[in-house]
Amino acid sequence: MSNGDLVISADFGTSGVKVGVVDHALTILARVTESYPLTLATGGVAEQAPEDWWAALAKAVAALHLEVPDLSERAGALVFSSQLCGVVCCDANGVALRPCLTWLDKRAAPLGKKLVGGFPEVHGYKAHRLLKWLRIANGAPAKNGMDPTAKMLWVKENEPEIYAKTHWMVDVKDWLVHRATGEMTTCPESANLSWVMDTRLGREGWSEALCHMTGIDQRKLAPIVQADHVVGPLTAQAASDLGLRATVRVLGGTSDVMASTLGSGEVEDGALHVSLATSAWIAGFFPDRRISVAHSYATVTSGLDFRPLLIASQENAGSALDWVRNITGGAPAETAFADIGTPQKDDPFFLPWLAGERVPVDNDSLRGTFHGLSLRHDSNALRRAAIEGVALNLRWAMSKVAREKGAKTAGPLSIVGGVASNATFAQTLSDALNRDIRVCSARHAGMLGTATLAAPLMGWAASSTEAATRLKSRSSATFTPNPDRAAALTERANRLTKLRRHVIRSYS
Template identity: 55%
Template sequence: MVIRDEQNSRELVIAADFGTSGVKLAALDRSLSLLATAAEAYPLSLPGPDRAEQQPDDWWQALRRGIAALHDQIPDLRERAVALVPCAQMCGLVCVDRAGDVLRPALISLDKRAGAMSRKMNGGFPAVAGYRADKLFTWTRIANGAPSHNGMDPPAKMLWIKTHEPEVWAASHKLLDVKDWLIFRATGALTTTADSANLTWMMDTRPGREGWSPFLAGRLGIPLDKLPEIVDGASIAGRLAERAAEDLGLSAALPVVAGAGDVGATAIGSGAVEDGQLHVYAGTSAWLSGFFPSRRLDVFHSYATIASSVGFRPLLIATQESAGTAFAWAARLVGESAGDSDSALDTLYDGIGELQDDDPLFVPWLAGERVPVDDDRLRGVLYGLSVRHDRNAVLRATLEGVALNLRWAMSKVARQKGVRHDLPLPLVGGAAVNPRFAQLLADALDRRVEVRAPRHAGVRGAAAIAGAALGWFDSVQAAAPALSSGPVEIYDPEPAGVARCAARAARLDRHRKGLLSLYR
């Protein structure tokens, strides 16, 4: 028995979090402690306006390099690993044929080429919030939401391929999200999880009826047999195939857990696993998210709950387009070479001075917006520039603008029944490492903000899902004590900062109303 206990204590899972620019990897033990970490980048192709693509094999090669780095840190990684689990960017589209070959570069979440097609797909008369009323009623009744107008959701991407690349469409055996393809490459299993399925808006999410909806798929003209099987995130999707095991230096037949999309994994990894408890993610994009006991929907402000990957538990997602991208953009604007958004926050935003009452106001709609207004045509603005404003004023305004944009979204989300206003707000993502931004957010939202392992929330959440699949935890929720352990930085709202943010937010609200009509 002692021998078995020692063996258990040495077990670890390998979690991989695939973003738009690279993958973060970690080896974690039963307490969800990080034993080793690695990160690998891969290319992002922008072949035209509103287009964003990646080669799926680049994801795999980055995974291979990252696991090799974990091997270097943990020499007996192969012997100790008991599962591999991914989480990944969502709303991607990978077309594979019957032989399993990728037919074209993947359209990733950032791709908006199908924006006009999406508006046509959704629209008609009479309209409600840009949707033909009967379409909206049916989608919301069955799927608890509808495709966004900006073309980023999978159904618009699928219809774009069907219309503009009919030969690819005809040869496509399965249409996969990013995580789904990675699991297929690792195991040969063609599966998805409910979170990705829900965002195709072809899934019935009504309690007791969860699964693909023949009616919704038929209305879009998407054959059901092109869609993968929906499995629970805390289940074994498959086992590592010989070829993949050789690539990764891991044992053949190693369990590969189905995992989750990035939002669901990050929600768990943030530690905000109680019903109604929200967290904030601020990385390349930003979102407010949290679990709820039942479905929630706000058509007019473009957010809803989706079925999460584990047990179909409703997960509210309110996404905003630009956070870290705005920080990096502002750095370039003032003539700095910032690299990615994380490095910009690590160095450039230090020493820029305190926010001034007459600093410019910034609206970070650099790639349109999603919540609380869904419109890819919107564009960002710096208001109130004068000859006395310098680079530091622009950088300060950018940090504040992202925080106030999240305040704008929170003003709508906070109205939802069951939101826990009494709990601290976990902040995760690359922006969370910057104390100035964390304090700004606390002041803007007038809430205590907690920062704990902010760059590893995705891998920790994925590992918690794997832990539930392996029996380490009775449920994902039971992993909460492990997720809430470790060092924490606390940012309480400061009265002067709260007052300043409230005053500047009121000014910004007045400007925003005019700006919304300018781009429509």
């Protein structure tokens, strides 16, 4: 046990970090969730202080020491996964020079449009630039400015004194790995979504051509490493902060998207899963690069041998449900949608675009709405509309992704994330998609998926994906479509299709 027999897995989300102690059977022996603040302000500001992430990790690990008294002797590896598309500006020592511009930050939207637009245009992109991005990176920055590309340029233009001092511009997980090891690295998913990475087979790495085209300084970009690569042991300071031995090995880690994919157990090519938390996404591995410019999704190069991972992200899921819950009385999240009555034919429609949308329409100016409200509608009607609206929004995205060659559309669909544990929502999604739903380790799939990255290092499995396949058999619940409700939702989805067109046009 000189190298330890347990893994500490930390999954950093938008509102907090879930940290667990995982053993060789991929069983969570103990887990803790610690929150940290998110600063929202006018102009699209959505920031977090990187030191808050580390403080939350230290607090969580301290609590885990109480649950697993011999953790300091038994911990062999520390692995991180995190939210994507953040930008942390660091000096040469890795000290953050300003708060992180998180994935939710939209202040760079004008720069995003300027970066990608121009005559002649194709889907809002300047044609020759788009072709170059598609050929090299298999995608292009979102017009809404939420990808790191526009955020980096925003710092360069609006905070030149910070930019001048910046030695590294990295994502959330990258800063955490450095805080733990003293080594600055990044993962392929983060690199890909900066849209200055060459993702072509055999050429994976930073693209000098794309850096030149966008104005991104390649010298400020960290080396790209694989998710299961051992970056180094803990520094003496990190070991002290966490109460662990300095011999604990820290891996390169991954994004929340790949962590949830591994945690769902859906690791075969074409197998899809849905993650439902603050936002939502449909994701799955494919044997080659895929892209839909019209519907704003693509594969990114993952941290497991650069294997293409399709990601189709929607901005609003749990965030929209929480908003509706709060404006209809603020009942506890666990019970707010449990007893909301039987759906009615005249229930209002809900478009959950409270923070814009990405897939299958990329438009940060879109906003949510209730349609068809009457005097007889009460809080339960609004909550039913919210559950249905998020489910039908996912149906809309799935109708595009399911067309991909090789996409598996038969059999149960796996879902993970906090919203997945909501039985009312899971049944509604089953009815909306007319497909069986399998709820995985709903709130902890990301943590378990992250832990699988250490499986080869710890001798638990030959590969991370081999370890992940063991998780596929772990279902906490299953849901089967109700034929009558499925038919009713298909009818409402058809009506909603017409409504969407008018609403989208009103924001054009």
